[in-house]
Amino acid sequence: MRRQNGPVAVQRPENGPSDAGQSRCALSESDLSTLKTTMLTFATLGPEGSDHHFVLQRYLASHGITEASRLIVFDDFHCGARDVVDGRADYLLQCAVHPAAAEIASTYRPRLVVVDAFISPSRPMALVRARKAGDGRERVAVQPASQNDADLSCWSEVIFESSVAAVQNGLRARRYEAGIVFMSFALANCDEWQVLASIGTTCEAWIVYGREAVDKGDAVVWRDSPVAHQYWLGMDRSPNCGGS
Numbered sequence: 032m033r034r035q036n037g038p039v040a041v042q043r044p045e046n047g048p049s050d051a052g053q054s055r056c057a058l059s060e061s062d063l064s065t066l067k068t069t070m071l072t073f074a075t076l077g078p079e080g081s082d083h084h085f086v087l088q089r090y091l092a093s094h095g096i097t098e099a100s101r102l103i104v105f106d107d108f109h110c111g112a113r114d115v116v117d118g119r120a121d122y123l124l125q126c127a128v129h130p131a132a133a134e135i136a137s138t139y140r141p142r143l144v145v146v147d148a149f150i151s152p153s154r155p156m157a158l159v160r161a162r163k164a165g166d167g168r169e170r171v172a173v174q175p176a177s178q179n180d181a182d183l184s185c186w187s188e189v190i191f192e193s194s195v196a197a198v199q200n201g202l203r204a205r206r207y208e209a210g211i212v213f214m215s216f217a218l219a220n221c222d223e224w225q226v227l228a229s230i231g232t233t234c235e236a237w238i239v240y241g242r243e244a245v246d247k248g249d250a251v252v253w254r255d256s257p258v259a260h261q262y263w264l265g266m267d268r269s270p271n272c273g274g275s
Contacts, residue, residue: 070101074111074120076129077104081196082213086151086237087124106193108135115240116142127236128176135240147239152232156180156195159217159224160209161202170207172198177211181228 073091076083084104091097103120105111108131114120116139123143125132136145158171158181171186174195183189190207192198198210202224209227217224245251253259 070099071096071122072101072103072120073122073124074103074105074114075124076108076111076194077106078194078196079104081194082153083124083126085154086126089151090124090149090237090239109138112139112143112240115242118242121241122146123240125238125240126176127238130175132238136238139240141244142242143240144242144244145238146241146243146245149237149239150234151237152234155214155232156211156230157214157217157226158183158209158211158228158230159202160227161205162223162225164208168208170209172201172207172210174198174211177230180211180230180233 073087075081075087078084081104084102087102088097091100103111103114105114108123108125108129111120111123111125112135115123123135125135127148135143156177168186170188170190171183172190172192173180173183174193174197175191177195178189178191186209190201192201192210195212199212199216201207202210202212202216211230214226214229217226
């Protein structure tokens, strides 16, 4: 299932990049006007408000192309991959630790190729339990990538869901007593859910797929990245002065 946003896809999220970071590479008003008829379409895992949706908003804002892009969210990565391969979308965003990452990369190659990668923190997470459950510790639900973010050893049964949003929906439906969810879910319903453990954010690697390769057979590396400076400082050399 796919859902498509309108021409102006999203606004910059509240915790998104700083204005300074955005203005460095933002498109001018004339550029945006020219692009209105050729907007880029980015696909990612939904629903709206998911971690994938959140990080994609940050990514587009960092490139200054939010208003020149539209977003498609879907329930399955194969759907998004086929959209890119068939030309219904231009790019696909996927978390590198998502259980389907290896399958997507191998199934659609060479029609779908990696064109970019970056790191970004996720939304703050928490392990919560229904207050009405008392001290019960029977069933807890998680998205597989977050199963090690909290100690679940005392729960009788761990249930795996396809996304954090699915865990939240399951909690609302009372299918289990607890789950690892977005902290915002707990804060918005603090009379119903007790926070057992605050997990915070996790910085993860993210992959952008497209149809046209950009590597030309060589490694594509951001040589002036923050970690590049760590490398040079670790060797007591500066990347800007030639070293010793």
